[in-house]
Structures are given as C-alpha cells and as structure tokens.
Amino acid sequence: MIVELGHFALILGLFVAVVQAGLGLLGGGRNNALLMAVSGPAAIAHLGCLAVAFVALSHAHIVSDFSVANVAANSNSLMPMLYKVTGVWGNHEGSMLLWVTVLALFGMAIAVFGQNLPDRLKARVLGVQALVGVGFLLFIILTSNPFERLLPAPLDGRDLNPLLQDPGLAFHPPMLYLGYVGLSVAFSFAVAALLDGRGDPAWARWVRPWTLVAWVFLTLGIGLGSWWAYYELGWGGWWFWDPVENASFMPWLAATALLHSASVAEKRDALKAWTILLAILAFSLSLMGAFLVRSGVLTSVHAFATDPERGVFILILTVLATGGALGLFAWRAPALQAGGLFRPISREGGLVLNNLLLTTATATVLLGTLYPLFLDALDGPKVSVGAPYFNATFVPLMMPLVVLAAIGPLLPWKRADLAGVLGRLWGAALTALAAALLVWWWRDGGPIGAVIGIAFAAWLAAGVAIEWGQRVGLGQAFRDGDWSRTLARVTGLPRAAHGMSLAHLGLAVMICGMVGDSFWKxxxxxxxxxxxxxxxxxxxxxxxxxxxxxxxxxxxxxxxxxxxxxxxxxxxxxxxxxxxxxxxxxxxxxxxxxxxxxxxxxxxxxxxxxxxxxQTAGSAAAxxxxxxxxxxxxxxxxLVPWLWAGILMMAGGGAISLSDRRLRVGAPARRKQVAELRTEAGS
Amino acid sequence: MNRLLFALPVLVLLIIGGFFYRGLDLDPSAVPSAMIDRPVPDFALPALHPGKKGLSTADFGGQPKMLNVFASWCGPCRVEHPIIMRLAARADVEVLALSYKDDPQASRAWLAELGDPYRQIGVDRDGRVAIDWGVYGVPETYLVDAGGRIRYRHVGPLTAAVVAEEILPRWQALQQANQ
Structure with a gap:
C-alpha cells in the first residue's frame, strides 16, 4: 500500500513538474504575474510529491519488503539498519529517485529563499529546473521504476553490494548528488538569464552562492569516495583516474572555475557570457557523468547495472538539456552587454587565467576519458588511457595554478602593479625555497618531484598567510602590540575572504598529502x-x-x-x-x-x-x-591525513564563504556592520 | 565570426553526442573481430625477472596458454590479481603475462607485493606488442589454443563469475581439443 502510494506520488510529481515548467516559462515569457505566481508553490508541491515517493521507498527498504523488486535485489534481512537505509540509493533506480528528489529540493530552496528575486527571473529559473525534472522523472517512470513489485515475493533479498556496506560509501552518493544536482541551479539561472537577454549583476549575485553550495557538497562527496577507496581497496591508493572518478572530477573542475568567474561577473559585471557558459557546462558535465556511469560506453571498475535502453534515454536527455542551453547561448549570448573593463594585470586578469587553466584541465581530463571511445567509434585502434597520461598533462597545468592562487588574491581589481604584488610575496618565495631545501636535506635529495611539490605547497601556504595577515593587519599588531584592532579587523573582514584563504590553504595542505603519498610511501x-x-x-x-x-x-x-x-x-x-x-x-x-x-x-x-x-605457480600440492x-x-x-584535512579545509572554506552576511537572507548590509565594528574598535 | 565562436560549444556537444550514440552500440570490452582466430602476432620481449625467460611468439602453441596483460599502475589489475593467483594455482592452467607500459622495477615490486602467478613475463615497455595483440586497456586476458591461435579475449578485471562462466569452460574446451 505504502509502495503504491509512493509510485502514485512519483507520477503526481511528474505532472506537477510539467505544470511548474509550462506555467513558469510561459508566464516568464509573457510577463504574466498570475502564471508566474504558480511556479513557487508548484516547486514546493513538487518536492512534497517526491519526498513522499522517497520516504515510501525508504520504508520498503527499512521493513525489508521483498515483494518490491528493488528491495529484493539490493537488500537483505540480515543487513544492519544503516545499510538497509543507504541501500535505498545503493542501486540504479533508487539513486535516480534520490537524484530527482535532490533536484526538487533545490527547486524548493529557490522558491523559498528567492523571495527577493525579480519575478520573471524566478519564474523562469523554476521553469527550467522543473523541465530538467520532467526529463528525469520520465526516465525513472518509463525505464527504471523503483516501485516495481515482484510476485511471488522471495523469502530474502540478494543483499547490497558488499563494497557499498561501508560507512564511507554510505554517504558518498547523497553528498555527490547534492553536488551534481546542485549545479542544476547555476544551469537554470544561466538559461533564465539567456531567456531574459540580460546577465545583470543581480543574476551573478545569485549564481555564486548556489554554485558554492554545490561545490562544497561535490568536494565532500569526491573526498568521501576517495577516502573509501583508500581504506577499502586495501593498498592505500586514493585516486585512480578511472572514468567514473573522472566523471565526478570534471564537474568539480568546471564548478571551481565557475566560482571564480562568477565573482568577476558579480563584482565587476564582466565575463558575463563566459560565466553563463561555464554554468551550463558544469551541469552538462554532471549529466554526462550520469550517462557515462550508467550506459556502459566506457570500461570502469565502478560499473552500474548498465542497459542500452537506459543509455539512449540518458543520452537524449543530456543532449536535449545541454544542446538546448548551448543553442540558446549561441543565439542570445552575443547580445549580452560587456561590462566593466580591466587591464590584463588585475584581479580580473588573474581570474581569467585561473579559468583558462581550470577549463584546459577539464578538457584534458575529458579527452583522456573519452579518447578510447573516440578511437573505437572511428574504427581506430583500441587504446587505453591511464594514470601516466593524466599525470603528464594534469600536473603541469596545476603548477601555474598553484603559483597564481598565491598571487591572485593580492591583485586589486581593474589594474594592478605586478612588481609591487610580487614584492609583497618575497616572504612566500623564501618560504618555498626554505621548504625545498629542508626536504632536500631531510630526504637525502629527493625525489625531485617531492621537493618541487612541497615548495609549491609552501609557496601557496605562505602566500595565503601573507595576504590574510596583511588584510587583518597582523604585521602592525606585532609592531605596536595592539591586538584589539587586528581582532576587530578579523571579525570585520567578510567571511568570504576568510573562506577563500581557508580553501586555498586547504589546497596547499592537500598538495603535501599528495607528495607524501606519491613519493615517500x-x-x-x-x-x-x-x-x-x-x-x-x-x-x-x-x-x-x-x-x-x-x-x-x-x-x-x-x-x-x-x-x-x-x-x-x-x-x-x-x-x-x-x-x-x-x-x-x-x-x-x-x-x-x-x-x-x-x-x-x-x-x-x-x-x-x-x-x-x-612462488609455486601451477603446483597445487605445494x-x-x-x-x-x-x-x-x-x-x-x-602525510595522507593531510589529504583529507585539505579536502575538509576546502569544503570548510566554501561553507564559511557561504555564511557571508551578504548571502544570508534578510541580513543587514555588511558595510553598516563593519562601520559599527570600526567605531567600536576606535572607541 | 564572433557569432560562430558562440556557436562553437553547441557544435562540440553535437560531435561528442554523436560519438556517445555510436558508443552505445559498441562494446568497450569486445574483441576486434580481426584478432580472434588469428595466430599470435610475431614478437619477442625481454624477461621481467633477470635470468628468467622472456616472452615470444614461440612460447605459444603445443598446448593452450593463457596470457594476462597487467601493469603496476592499473587499479583494476589489483582487483583481479587474487583471482589470477587462484587460476594459476590450478595444475592445468599456465598463465603468461605482458607487463604493459610499465617500469620493470615497478612491475617487479608489484609482483613481490601481491605474488607472482606467471610462468613467463615479457616486458612491453612502449606497448607496441600489446597493440599487435589488440590490447584495449589493462587488464586483459587472452586464451590461445594449442595451434597458437588467439581464441578468446576478456577485457577488464577477471571476476569469479567471469572465470567460472567464460574462461574455464573455454579453457577446458581448448584442452580437450588438444587431446
């Protein structure tokens, strides 16, 4: 009964999504307030339906109702309760249900937190969000119904894949999906902005926090997966450049680029078309990831139950969503007004370089992942692309990025004096050199890769410390011993600035972990x-x-x-x-x-x-x-714990940045707050 | 010109989408039909372990042989390794190997760590011989009959199910054909 209710709620959810998409987009197009007003409540109703469906499936798993095919195939009466629950998403059908539920959750969040969004933008964003939902709900209902019954019901289930019966992996899928699907918000905003024809700064202000939410979860999700591989596969490796790992890593790289370019779009009203493109690409890459994982076009150790029919369906969905958005981009983006001007050497310039490096890295990973498929499809030779390719291409791209991560935050907007900024970083250069020499001496000269790696990490960490220290006036406090002013500056500094410092520091810490694991095991x-x-x-x-x-x-x-x-x-x-x-x-x-x-x-x-x-191969007796x-x-x-610490610091930096006053709903303007603090400190 | 630039992403998508569509009909773990039932390619490779025999075309034939392609940098190879250890422990199975695009020292260390189930190991440092075999990726496993012809290939890690359902029945058929 509960199972049928869930099935019914799922179908109802599809119809609600159709209404939300149709009226939202139509209302937005005609600027009809009545139609547009439907989309907000519809988004909430949509989440309600899917929540009922999700709870119904969870209930079937918890009470071990083996008359449900999904439970019989992926659960067992002897499993601990934790894994009975996580078994809900430890399979294809259930994970797709989680996918659409999370999508609906984000739709609801836009409806609830977007009170002060312009009506048209909001209606269109919700419309696009629902349109994506319609596609995936059709996919679930037509090809992957989790509520299918099995008669007669078996006495016991076939158990969840034992590799998934693990605390690390239990929460890996929800985290990852919050990340993947969270990028749908940036996507919907991008499409709405293109429909709107303007990419005004209000748009950029909204995209950044949502991307940040997705990015934080994606970081944690990938980190959990990596941690799991580290302790469960039993030989201490933590990243394998497997196609499925790459499928999660590409959206992460694109989202990281988007975070940085969105700050230019927000603060300087520049790079609008580029930011919109990145927002579309980031979500498209997560859609492509879903396709790669579930269609079986590439060989991977993470094989999901693959099925050609499902593959075609997801491919059509991916091409429609991505193609529609990119088509709209080709049509509308050339008309976007270019905003603030800047010199090549400036904060904007630094962020452009960051974006170039990150998107090139994404393209490199994409090429390496798909290359075997490309050649195969052209009847070319069968090839394999493994870790040697990725290490040889990806690492060199990351090195300038790490150098830049220390310089960029010191550059002022519009135009900067590079020599002056580099002059402020002499301490970082010295630290890097000292770290390199220390490693050289301590490890008897090497290997050279380790020396270089640690030097880069030291450069970045010192650069972050210098930038943060200068902003809060650490040097001055040391000189005159007046710590109250520094403390006031620490609390007065936007949390986004603290977040950035912490995330960059996390990257430095993580590099140390990579070096330790690669060279000194x-x-x-x-x-x-x-x-x-x-x-x-x-x-x-x-x-x-x-x-x-x-x-x-x-x-x-x-x-x-x-x-x-x-x-x-x-x-x-x-x-x-x-x-x-x-x-x-x-x-x-x-x-x-x-x-x-x-x-x-x-x-x-x-x-x-x-x-x-x-040692005695072939000799059974011995x-x-x-x-x-x-x-x-x-x-x-x-240094492997440093890897996990670095990942947590990055995610933590994102979370702190997210708690920034200007992003919180109904928070008073920050400027006023700082002014108050300043007067307090002064008095 | 500018407009063309903005249309570039959608063009790239359509091309990738086309490849994906074609990819759905391809089986990434399928053998190119060209190599099946063909004689083992001409090759001669140095040995991985100093002082032991290398691997060459002459090592195939006489009786059925199994060839496993592995590399120390390949994660799935680790996953399948215990299964190959178990296979090689059978009195009636002989496994030869290609160390594929791998530093010989790393291969040796890897085998020292996990155990060495292989009768003979050839070092295919640049992967040229593997291309002649039609290797698509590591790990891969080939069955060669007593006449020195490639009869079957499995792409990806061997699992207990693959060994029981695909490898052993074929292997036993090859052995019977030889008697």
Missing part, C-alpha cells in the same frame, strides 16, 4: 606466523593472532597486530579484517589504519594461500600446505 610485505615481528617506518609491529569473527551478514578473519615505537613503548593495537559476505560470496578488505599527524600506519592481512601460490601462515602488509603512508 614505505611498505613491508611478509608471510607471517603469529608471533612474528616487523619493522616499518620506526614502528615495530607484532602479529599476535588471527581470529574469526561473525558479523551480521559476513564472516571475518581478524588479525591482531600490536604496534610499538622504536623504544618498545606500546602505541596501539590494529585489527585489519578480511570479510566474506555470505549472500554474494564476495570478499572485502578492511584495512586497519592508525593516523598520526605525520602519516598513516596502514595494515592489511590475508590468508597466505592466496599469495603463496605465486599451495595447499602453508596452512597457518598469513600475509601481512604494512604501509606507512606519510
């Missing part, structure tokens, strides 16, 4: 018996025993490893696991990780029979013997 791999001892990175690790553990829906081998430091003092006990999930008879690795400031001690254990056979031996793999992954 140490590892020990031994076949071991209980009682054996290993040395890795100054730790002494003893394999105490390997026991059995029964989980709710799996059997596990659990190793117990005691870690002591160089002086023999007890540090910790690690419990790596090897789990066998009974329903799908699939084995997963659960690494045990001890994180410290300087790095991760990472331990994995497996039965030796899996590995020992290598392979069956080494019964009680275990293979213990220990890694010390230097």
């Amino acid at each position: 140490t590892e020990v791999i031994e076949a071991a018996h209980p009682g054996d001892q290993f040395q890795v990175a100054g730790y002494s690790v003893t394999l105490d025993e390997v026991g059995q553990k029964a989980g709710p829906n799996y059997q596990a081998l659990v190793g117990q490893l005691t870690v002591r430091d160089a002086d023999g003092r007890f540090v910790t006990v690690l419990h790596p696991e090897k789990r066998t999930y009974t329903v799908q008879s699939m084995v997963t690795t659960e690494a045990a990780i001890r994180s410290t400031f300087w790095g991760d001690l990472y331990a994995v254990i497996e039965p030796a029979e899996l590995l020992n056979r290598g 392979a069956s013997k080494p019964a009680q031996a275990w293979v213990v793999r220990l890694y010390f992954n230097p």
Whole structure:
C-alpha cells in the first residue's frame, strides 16, 4: 500500500513538474504575474510529491519488503539498519529517485529563499529546473521504476553490494548528488538569464552562492569516495583516474572555475557570457557523468547495472538539456552587454587565467576519458588511457595554478602593479625555497618531484598567510602590540575572504598529502606466523593472532597486530579484517589504519594461500600446505591525513564563504556592520 | 565570426553526442573481430625477472596458454590479481603475462607485493606488442589454443563469475581439443 502510494506520488510529481515548467516559462515569457505566481508553490508541491515517493521507498527498504523488486535485489534481512537505509540509493533506480528528489529540493530552496528575486527571473529559473525534472522523472517512470513489485515475493533479498556496506560509501552518493544536482541551479539561472537577454549583476549575485553550495557538497562527496577507496581497496591508493572518478572530477573542475568567474561577473559585471557558459557546462558535465556511469560506453571498475535502453534515454536527455542551453547561448549570448573593463594585470586578469587553466584541465581530463571511445567509434585502434597520461598533462597545468592562487588574491581589481604584488610575496618565495631545501636535506635529495611539490605547497601556504595577515593587519599588531584592532579587523573582514584563504590553504595542505603519498610511501610485505615481528617506518609491529569473527551478514578473519615505537613503548593495537559476505560470496578488505599527524600506519592481512601460490605457480600440492601462515602488509603512508584535512579545509572554506552576511537572507548590509565594528574598535 | 565562436560549444556537444550514440552500440570490452582466430602476432620481449625467460611468439602453441596483460599502475589489475593467483594455482592452467607500459622495477615490486602467478613475463615497455595483440586497456586476458591461435579475449578485471562462466569452460574446451 505504502509502495503504491509512493509510485502514485512519483507520477503526481511528474505532472506537477510539467505544470511548474509550462506555467513558469510561459508566464516568464509573457510577463504574466498570475502564471508566474504558480511556479513557487508548484516547486514546493513538487518536492512534497517526491519526498513522499522517497520516504515510501525508504520504508520498503527499512521493513525489508521483498515483494518490491528493488528491495529484493539490493537488500537483505540480515543487513544492519544503516545499510538497509543507504541501500535505498545503493542501486540504479533508487539513486535516480534520490537524484530527482535532490533536484526538487533545490527547486524548493529557490522558491523559498528567492523571495527577493525579480519575478520573471524566478519564474523562469523554476521553469527550467522543473523541465530538467520532467526529463528525469520520465526516465525513472518509463525505464527504471523503483516501485516495481515482484510476485511471488522471495523469502530474502540478494543483499547490497558488499563494497557499498561501508560507512564511507554510505554517504558518498547523497553528498555527490547534492553536488551534481546542485549545479542544476547555476544551469537554470544561466538559461533564465539567456531567456531574459540580460546577465545583470543581480543574476551573478545569485549564481555564486548556489554554485558554492554545490561545490562544497561535490568536494565532500569526491573526498568521501576517495577516502573509501583508500581504506577499502586495501593498498592505500586514493585516486585512480578511472572514468567514473573522472566523471565526478570534471564537474568539480568546471564548478571551481565557475566560482571564480562568477565573482568577476558579480563584482565587476564582466565575463558575463563566459560565466553563463561555464554554468551550463558544469551541469552538462554532471549529466554526462550520469550517462557515462550508467550506459556502459566506457570500461570502469565502478560499473552500474548498465542497459542500452537506459543509455539512449540518458543520452537524449543530456543532449536535449545541454544542446538546448548551448543553442540558446549561441543565439542570445552575443547580445549580452560587456561590462566593466580591466587591464590584463588585475584581479580580473588573474581570474581569467585561473579559468583558462581550470577549463584546459577539464578538457584534458575529458579527452583522456573519452579518447578510447573516440578511437573505437572511428574504427581506430583500441587504446587505453591511464594514470601516466593524466599525470603528464594534469600536473603541469596545476603548477601555474598553484603559483597564481598565491598571487591572485593580492591583485586589486581593474589594474594592478605586478612588481609591487610580487614584492609583497618575497616572504612566500623564501618560504618555498626554505621548504625545498629542508626536504632536500631531510630526504637525502629527493625525489625531485617531492621537493618541487612541497615548495609549491609552501609557496601557496605562505602566500595565503601573507595576504590574510596583511588584510587583518597582523604585521602592525606585532609592531605596536595592539591586538584589539587586528581582532576587530578579523571579525570585520567578510567571511568570504576568510573562506577563500581557508580553501586555498586547504589546497596547499592537500598538495603535501599528495607528495607524501606519491613519493615517500614505505611498505613491508611478509608471510607471517603469529608471533612474528616487523619493522616499518620506526614502528615495530607484532602479529599476535588471527581470529574469526561473525558479523551480521559476513564472516571475518581478524588479525591482531600490536604496534610499538622504536623504544618498545606500546602505541596501539590494529585489527585489519578480511570479510566474506555470505549472500554474494564476495570478499572485502578492511584495512586497519592508525593516523598520526605525520602519516598513516596502514595494515592489511590475508590468508597466505592466496599469495603463496605465486612462488609455486601451477603446483597445487605445494599451495595447499602453508596452512597457518598469513600475509601481512604494512604501509606507512606519510602525510595522507593531510589529504583529507585539505579536502575538509576546502569544503570548510566554501561553507564559511557561504555564511557571508551578504548571502544570508534578510541580513543587514555588511558595510553598516563593519562601520559599527570600526567605531567600536576606535572607541 | 564572433557569432560562430558562440556557436562553437553547441557544435562540440553535437560531435561528442554523436560519438556517445555510436558508443552505445559498441562494446568497450569486445574483441576486434580481426584478432580472434588469428595466430599470435610475431614478437619477442625481454624477461621481467633477470635470468628468467622472456616472452615470444614461440612460447605459444603445443598446448593452450593463457596470457594476462597487467601493469603496476592499473587499479583494476589489483582487483583481479587474487583471482589470477587462484587460476594459476590450478595444475592445468599456465598463465603468461605482458607487463604493459610499465617500469620493470615497478612491475617487479608489484609482483613481490601481491605474488607472482606467471610462468613467463615479457616486458612491453612502449606497448607496441600489446597493440599487435589488440590490447584495449589493462587488464586483459587472452586464451590461445594449442595451434597458437588467439581464441578468446576478456577485457577488464577477471571476476569469479567471469572465470567460472567464460574462461574455464573455454579453457577446458581448448584442452580437450588438444587431446
């Protein structure tokens, strides 16, 4: 009954979206206040319908109603409750339902928070938003219905993919979707602005915070996925340039470019056409990502259940949405009035360079991802594009970007004195040099990539510190000891400025993590018996025993490893696991990780029979013997916690920037606030 | 001119969309039909492990052989590795390998870490031999019959299901044909 209600609500949601799209766009076109007034309430009703559908599906998963095909295929009565819930989106149909629900959520947010948007713009934005929703609802209802019944109902379900039964991955899809779908708002605003024919600064003021929301979630979502790969795949890698990873990374790069160009559009009324184009591209890339993941045109380890019929449908949706928007762009954008003028050396100029580098990087990733498909479709040779290509093209593009990230924030708008700005950065150059020399000395000269990487990170971190320090008057406070003024400036500075500093600093921290993981990893791999001892990175690790553990829906081998430091003092006990999930008879690795400031001690254990056979390949007799031996793999992954810290700092910087007074609804103007603070500080 | 520039994005989209549409009918893991049932290409590669045998055309034939293409930089290769270890442990299976576009030292370290299931390993540093085999990406696995003809190829990581349903039945058929 609840399931049928959900199905009904889903269909009702489609009709509401049709009304919202039709009346919103028609009303906006004719400037008819009555028609336009419908779109706001319609957006709220639309979310209501989809929320009912989503809750109905969640209910079926929670109570394990195996008469629903989706539950039977992706759940099991023995699964812990957490994974019963996350199983709702751990499959194709459910994840599409989450997709449209999030889309509706953003539509509702525009309706509610957009009270002071111009009526026409708002009606059109909601109209476009609903139009995208119509496409995806048709897709779900026609090809991927999550509410399909199964008769007779099986006694138990086929279990959720064991790899997804993990806290890191449980929340990876919702975060990622909030990011992907959040970019739809920038897209809808861009299309509405093109329909409107003007890209006024009010438009740019609205696009930036919404892009920022999407960007923060996308950052967290990609970070969660990467973190999961790090501890679950069992060998400590964190990024693989897999097509599906790239599919999430391209919208992120485009959104990052959009964040930066939108600030030019907002503050200087320039780069309007370019910003609109980026807004369209960012969402188009997330649509393309959905297509790549679900159609099976590329080989990936992340294969979703793929189906040609669905592939055609998503392709048509992607081409219609993107093509419609880009067609409109080709038609309307040339007429957009160019705004504020600026010299090449200026804040605007710096942001243009940032955009060039980021979009080139996006194009590079796109080319590498699609190249095998291009050649295949032209009956060319079959090729593979792997990490070597991406490392050789992407990294060199990021290096000037990192240099620029320290310089850009110091450049004033309109025109700047480059020599003067560089003069203010001599401290950063010195820090970079010192860091390089320190690494050179400490690691006995290398490798050279690590020295360069750390120098870039130090340059950026020092550049951020100099810029922030100068803005809050840190130097002056040191000189005259008057900290109250600096404190007032810290609180008076727009939160967007703090956010930017934190995010850029996060990038620097993350680069350190990448360097540590790429260049300084140490590892020990031994076949071991209980009682054996290993040395890795100054730790002494003893394999105490390997026991059995029964989980709710799996059997596990659990190793117990005691870690002591160089002086023999007890540090910790690690419990790596090897789990066998009974329903799908699939084995997963659960690494045990001890994180410290300087790095991760990472331990994995497996039965030796899996590995020992290598030395005696082909000889079955020898392979069956080494019964009680275990293979213990220990890694010390230097600075890897910095990766996650850097990602959190970036997302945190975005969130702080988002809380900026001028973006909050109904907040009094910031300028007044600062003035008050200044007088307080002065008195 | 200016207008043309603004129309460029939509043109690019249409081209990419066309490729995607064509891509839907292509199976990225399909063998180019040209290589199936053809003799193993002419090649000779140095050995990965110093002092051991390399890999060349002459190593195929006589009895069925399995060839696995791997690289230390390839994530999916790690995923399938335990499965190849298990395959190679069977008395009736012999697995040869190409180390594809990989630093030999990195390959050796990788195998030292995960175990070495391969009877012979050829180093295909620049990927030229792999092109002759029709390698599309790593990992890939080929079945070659006793006459030295390529009979089957699997693109992507081997899974327990692929081994049970695709590889082993074909392998056993090849062996029976040889008896």
